[in-house]
Amino acid sequence: MLLDLKALTGPREHLERTYPVSAFDATGDFTIGAPVRLSCDVEKIRDCYRLVGGLVTRLCVSCSRCVEPCEMALDVTFDLRYVEQALNIGVGEAEIDDDDLSTAFYCDDQIDLGKLIREQLYLGLPMKILCQRHCRGLCVVCGANLNVAGCKCSVEWRDPRLAALKELLAGKTVKERE
Ligand SMILES: [Zn+2]
Ligand SMILES: [Zn+2]
Numbered sequence: 001m002l003l004d005l006k007a008l009t010g011p012r013e014h015l016e017r018t019y020p021v022s023a024f025d026a027t028g029d030f031t032i033g034a035p036v037r038l039s040c041d042v043e044k045i046r047d048c049y050r051l052v053g054g055l056v057t058r059l060c061v062s063c064s065r066c067v068e069p070c071e072m073a074l075d076v077t078f079d080l081r082y083v084e085q086a087l088n089i090g091v092g093e094a095e096i097d098d099d100d101l102s103t104a105f106y107c108d109d110q111i112d113l114g115k116l117i118r119e120q121l122y123l124g125l126p127m128k129i130l131c132q133r134h135c136r137g138l139c140v141v142c143g144a145n146l147n148v149a150g151c152k153c154s155v156e157w158r159d160p161r162l163a164a165l166k167e168l169l170a171g172k173t174v175k176e177r178e
Pocket of ligand 1: 063064065066067068130131132135136137
């Protein structure tokens with residue numbers, strides 16, 4: 001999954017690539033559920049290369065609430081500046097702005113597109129993934145998947161943070177009574 005920069009013919013080139021699911025190792029956070037379609041423009045600007053484009057795929061993840069496996073479409077766009085790694089050695093952080101998140105590195109006249117894709121997939125992954133918009137999650141008492149069946153536990157303080165608050169409030173009330 002390397003992009004050979006020496007093979008680029010013009011100052012700007014369009015790139016369309018599709019990678020099969022098997023090209024990616026499984027990660028702890030998701031597995032790739034459909035071929036990854038990468039589409040971007042590569043532009044040479046002095047010693048740097050600017051890659052502007054996007055990628056589309058499907059990810060198999062687990063729902064943040066009920067932990068059931070679910071699939072989500074992912075469509076991310078990026079605008080990255082690639083700086084040659086060697087140019088940066090010894091210069092430390094001075095050359096690259098700390099908060100310039102869109103800077104990446106290349107070496108040996110190659111850009112690692114596999115790394116680019118993995119990073120973009122992580123960035124595109126939402127903080128909270130739900131199998132359905134109104135996923136009811138798991139019962140904190142018995143662990144039942146509440147989307148599938150109800151349970152007989154009290155539903156009043158299902159949120160553990162609220163339960164902790166309730167305990168605090170209860171303790172306070174007892175003290176006040178003493
Ligand atoms: Zn769910
Ligand atoms: Zn329950």
